[in-house]
Amino acid sequence: MLETSKDLLNLVIAFCILWFTVFLCWVIYYFAMILRKINEVMEKVTSTLDAVTDFFKKAKEKMDKTASSVSVLLELGKKIFNIVKEKQEEKKTSKRKVVK
Numbered sequence: 001m002l003e004t005s006k007d008l009l010n011l012v013i014a015f016c017i018l019w020f021t022v023f024l025c026w027v028i029y030y031f032a033m034i035l036r037k038i039n040e041v042m043e044k045v046t047s048t049l050d051a052v053t054d055f056f057k058k059a060k061e062k063m064d065k066t067a068s069s070v071s072v073l074l075e076l077g078k079k080i081f082n083i084v085k086e087k088q089e090e091k092k093t094s095k096r097k098v099v100k
Helices: 005-099
Strands: none
């Protein structure tokens, strides 16, 4: 089987290449698993950022709607205030006429 030292050397080299190949496959497998985990984390981060962005967009839309509603209510309040003020002035002037 082993006739010369060269045969033994070839056997040892073949054995080393086999173990190096196994090690290399193991490293590639774990590197792929690490990349897979990174991809999963990035997908979760992206979905979280999308959710946060949607939240702020909806909040901005609601604030815009509320602001427009408040401005309409303020204008209505001003008109009512002016009407009430005019009515009070009319009452004061009519009372002054009655008293004189």
